[in-house]
Amino acid sequence: MESFFSNPTLFSEDILNRMHIFAGPWLDYIMLSITTAGSVTFYTLALPILYWCWDRKKALYAGATFLLAMSLNDILKQIINHPRPDPAKLLPGLRELAYRSSPKGPGFPSGHAQGSITFWGTLALMERNWTVTAAALLMIILVPFSRLYLGVHFLGDVIGGLIIGLFCLAVTLPATSITENYYRTVNEAIIISALMIIPYLLYKIMPGDHINSTMGTISGFLIGAFLAKDRIRFNPRNRLRYQLIKIAVGVAGFAIISFGLKRILPDIPIAGYFRYWCIGFWCSFAAPSIFGRIKALRGTVEAI
Template sequence: MEWQLELLTWIQSFKTPILDAFFLVVTASAEEFFFIAAAAWFMWCQNKQLAQRVGFAFLTSTVFNPTLKELFAVERPIGAYGIESMRVETAPGYSFPSGHTQSATSFWFAAALGIKANWIRILAVVMISLVAFSRLYLGVHWFTDVIAGVFFGLLWVFAIDRFYSYCVKNNKLSLLWLVLLPFTIAYLLYPENKPLIVSFGASIGFLAGIQLEHRFIQFNVQGALWKKLVRFAIGLLILLLIKSGLKPILPFNEALNDLIRYTCIGLWITAGAPWLFQHIKPLND
């Protein structure tokens, strides 16, 4: 780890308040709020099929990441001599591979596979690179963590995107549940790992919602811009109510409560909100 510590020290030698602010914003682009907002906009207002495809690859990758962290159990550079770590609240648990980097890689690579345009490919490379570097600059990951985050993100999405496309093309969406089987084992092995629980719950709800939407709802995202904006606002408001409102009333332990809440969030994004919008005629003409 000596050379990696020297690398982090060298990177942080360029720290300034402006760069601090910039990389804090960059690292926030690989966190929950951004991904929820992006999934909601595309699912309800822009391109439902793309949102389902990208969302499934991304969410399952974010379950894969904490599973890998538990297996490798590498300590973070937080607290290492000469390292100033920032935004440590976004860096729980083990270090390898970087969750932010793998999340950014999974999201942007999946988006690039779905959109197939030069601008998204360029944006994907830029965003993945910036997020990876931000984790080094903020002193919360080693260099090998971010390289592994990119590697596992690319590898996972490449495989899952192909499997997802096969299932959709052949109308075999039920086969997608096979992807979650190994993570059920991970959930049972690591029942207190919050990132794993959150992503696992969201994946369950998201996949269940995809199947319900395909079979019963078939929501049409088209409409005037004002209708899309109203849908987006209503949908996000209810999502926040689910996220915050369920927390104090669920009667189980924190881990199980989180699993239920995020399952509901995934289900709301893919099926609940589309069903609601389908039945509000002014938003669906």
């Protein structure tokens, strides 16, 4: 492990200096935009919108894979605790970009790289459409590259994130498919109890700066999706104006829960866990239940 992190090709500011393309501010803005499209904020908005307006099953798979991958990423960062590139060793121009991005926490593995391959990889594998596949490949390349361009990750951080993300993709998708095929043979109370207890125990025993938010969201999102499967019937595909209404209602509820509970609850980890549990449950069950009760938003009824 020590020899890996001492590799000058994988973990050296000199490589970042040589890789950087000094093409002007226009490329800086493009790369900052691309890296934003690989942020947690982007996925936090994209996943529920896909669930409400595109395909519940595919969004569920993408959400489960992404959240589990991000939990593993958080745990590995805390265990390995490898620093990010030192801006003082970067060339002028690149140094300013690194300070401007100012990410916090350890660098290995890259969360942007790991998140991009799990999220976009899942969508490409589930949709099996050339347009989606091409867009996914583009994002899987551009998002990690943007982290190198901005000087906030070493090459080894990005490669590690991609490899670990690929592993998560290879394990989580088949496991989710198997679980879906056999969930009807297990008592509902047992499934809900497991989805409540297992993420909570992992949150309590595993290290990580964001483990409470990811585990809380996983628990609430999966319980909501499980309950919604046979109880809520609506077609995510609909006319544009109704899609915009669903997004407005869904995001408004998301914001009310997020900011409302943050103001009401004490600033302690378990309160954060509960807040994110409520957000996950809202996205997969509460918001869809509203859509299913309103004829215009329900569309042509179908099960998940």
